[in-house]
Structure formats: C-alpha cells, structure tokens
Amino acid sequence: MLIRRPDPIAGGEITDERVYQNRRRFLETMGLATLGLAAPGSLWAGGPPRALQSDELTPLEDVLSYNNFYEFGTGKDDPAKNAHTLRTRPWTVDVEGEVHEPRTFGIEDLWQRFTPEERVYRLRCVEAWSMVIPWLGLPLRDLLSAVRPTSHARYVEFTTLLDPEQMPGQRRGILPWPYVEALRLDEAMHPLTILALGLYGKALPNQNGAPVRLVVPWKYGFKSIKSIVRIRLVREQPTTTWNAAAPREYGLYANVNPMVDHPRWTQARERRIGELRKRPTLMFNGYADQVASLYAGMDLRRNY
Ligand SMILES: Nc1nc2c(c(=O)[nH]1)N[C@H]1C(S)=C(S)[C@@H](COP(=O)(O)O)O[C@H]1N2
Numbered sequence: 001m002l003i004r005r006p007d008p009i010a011g012g013e014i015t016d017e018r019v020y021q022n023r024r025r026f027l028e029t030m031g032l033a034t035l036g037l038a039a040p041g042s043l044w045a046g047g048p049p050r051a052l053q054s055d056e057l058t059p060l061e062d063v064l065s066y067n068n069f070y071e072f073g074t075g076k077d078d079p080a081k082n083a084h085t086l087r088t089r090p091w092t093v094d095v096e097g098e099v100h101e102p103r104t105f106g107i108e109d110l111w112q113r114f115t116p117e118e119r120v121y122r123l124r125c126v127e128a129w130s131m132v133i134p135w136l137g138l139p140l141r142d143l144l145s146a147v148r149p150t151s152h153a154r155y156v157e158f159t160t161l162l163d164p165e166q167m168p169g170q171r172r173g174i175l176p177w178p179y180v181e182a183l184r185l186d187e188a189m190h191p192l193t194i195l196a197l198g199l200y201g202k203a204l205p206n207q208n209g210a211p212v213r214l215v216v217p218w219k220y221g222f223k224s225i226k227s228i229v230r231i232r233l234v235r236e237q238p239t240t241t242w243n244a245a246a247p248r249e250y251g252l253y254a255n256v257n258p259m260v261d262h263p264r265w266t267q268a269r270e271r272r273i274g275e276l277r278k279r280p281t282l283m284f285n286g287y288a289d290q291v292a293s294l295y296a297g298m299d300l301r302r303n304y
C-alpha cells in the first residue's frame with residue numbers, strides 16, 4: 001500500500017491546533033485516540049496507560065519553538081531560528097552491523113512502513129521540563145526485524161547527520177560530533193520505542209529532528225536522537241555523546257527516575273511546558289507498567 005507522506009507543518013497552520021485538540025478530544029471520547037486512520041484498539045491494547053489519559057497535549061507552538069538540538073545552537077529558541085538550513089531530501093538511513101541483511105532505507109521507504117496511528121508520548125528533558133506530543137512513526141522493531149539481527153547483536157547505535165555546512169552548531173566544539181546515542185537491543189525492540197517521522201499529524205519540522213528521529217518515552221530526552229542517518233547493531237556497548245561529554249551526569253540508561261538525582265539538581269519534579277506549577281515526575285516517565293521488567297534485578301542508581 002502506498003501511503004502519502006503528510007506535508008510539513010507550515011507557519012500558518014499553527015492556529016489549526018485548537019481544531020486538532022478538539023478533534024482529538026472527540027476521538028478520545030469515542031475511544032479512538034487516533035487520526036481516524038487506524039483500526040480502533042490497535043494503538044493501545046487495552047486502552048492508553050491511565051497516566052496518559054489526563055495529559056493535555058503541549059501546544060504545537062511550544063513544541064516548535066522550545067527545543068534542544070545543539071547542531072543548531074544551545075538556546076531553546078535557536079533550533080526554530082536556525083534549522084531551516086537542514087536539507088531533509090534526499091535522505092537515507094543505513095541499517096548495518098550485526099544484521100543478516102544490511103540495508104539503506106530512503107526516507108520514502110520509511111514513510112511507506114509507517115503506522116498510520118498517532119502515539120501520544122511524554123518527552124521529559126533532563127533539565128526538568130516536559131512536553132506531551134502526538135507523534136507519527138513506526139515501531140523501531142519493525143525496521144530492525146526487517147534487517148534480521150544476528151545472534152551477536154546486543155546494542156543499537158544511532159548517529160545524527162554530520163555536516164557543518166547544514167548544521168552550524170557542528171562548527172563549534174560544544175559536543176563531539178556527530179551526535180551518537182544507543183540502546184540495548186531489548187530496549188530498541190520494545191513496542192514503545194518508535195522512529196518518529198511526524199508530529200501533530202504532519203511531517204517532522206526540522207527543529208524537532210526531521211526527517212526521522214528516535215522517541216524513547218521512558219528515558220530522558222537526550223536519548224531521543226534527531227535527524228538519524230545510521231543505525232548500527234553492535235556487540236559492545238557504544239560510546240554515546242553525552243556519556244562521553246559528562247559521564248557522571250549522563251549514563252547509558254537515562255531512564256526517567258524521580259529517585260535518582262542528576263548530580264547538580266533534583267529529578268523528582270518537572271515543569272510541563274505551558275503549566276506554572278511543577279508536577280511530580282513519575283517513575284519511567286509514567287510507563288513503568290510497560291517497561292519496568294526490562295530492568296528487573298538491576299541497580300538503577302548504578303545504572304543511571
Ligand atoms: N542530534 C541531536 N538529537 C537530540 C538533541 C541534540 O542536541 N542533537 N537533543 C536531545 C535532547 S536533550 C532533547 S530534550 C530532545 C528534544 O526534542 P524536541 O526539541 O523535539 O522537544 O532531543 C534530543 N535529541
């Protein structure tokens with residue numbers, strides 16, 4: 001089946017958000033928190049996690065203007081101002097390493113594989129703010145299964161585009177470039193882990209990681225790497241950007257955990273963008289029922 005890729009979000013469409021929110025509320029009332037494309041019930045077997053039902057979507061305006069994407073500057077408003085220099089077509093993602101069938105996927109291949117459902121996930125930054133965003137995309141495991149991991153594959157490494165001409169932040173040494181992230185293979189295969197292609201019903205805006213980014217909702221936001229060009233399955237634990245830059249502050253796991261403080265501040269509370277009062281942070285960002293078993297028997301203070 002050929003699925004047409006939604007157009008990117010244009011500035012003038014931001015006012016449509018209210019219509020979108022109302023439509024979504026209507027669909028939720030009907031028990032269908034989807035764009036109206038998916039078969040009812042296929043998104044969440046047994047309904048959305050309870051903690052999600054009370055979450056209001058973060059206004060699109062904030063999702064587009066309050067970003068972390070150091071390739072375009074370190075200020076929250078820098079990516080919205082600067083990311084227009086990123087060229088997202090043509091775009092390919094190499095999936096390689098410990099796999100039986102390494103493959104290069106064009107971005108259009110990914111759109112053909114996308115699940116026409118929205119997934120409302122919280123994104124919690126280590127800086128203690130959070131957002132609730134309706135994403136479009138495909139479960140990462142669909143892609144990984146397609147290339148057939150070998151029995152040696154234990155971790156999955158993700159790499160962002162390296163091109164200082166398009167990404168002015170890469171001309172400065174604020175981080176070792178390119179940005180690299182990694183998951184354990186079982187985390188990467190978890191159904192909550194998605195490759196996002198869009199948000200709010202449209203293709204991803206550049207500042208949010210166009211044309212394809214990771215979303216791992218139970219982990220701090222830095223794990224959700226943007227503008228991915230390579231996915232490599234490997235045997236050994238990869239070196240990741242933030243872990244290399246500040247190993248005491250950013251571990252491999254980075255599971256949202258209100259009980260383990262960042263060395264320089266508490267992680268027990270967060271400010272939902274758009275709200276004034278802080279709210280308590282939930283274990284695994286509220287997804288404990290689905291993901292806690294991945295870490296059974298592990299010391300989450302040591303494996304931060
Ligand atoms: N390549 C790349 N990916 C990245 C980052 C970055 O600087 N570069 N920032 C991360 C951080 S710290 C967060 S909180 C999220 C922010 O995603 P958003 O701007 O779409 O909300 O992106 C993550 N992915």
Ligand SMILES: [Mo]
Pocket residue numbers: 068124125126127220221222
């Ligand atoms: Mo973050």
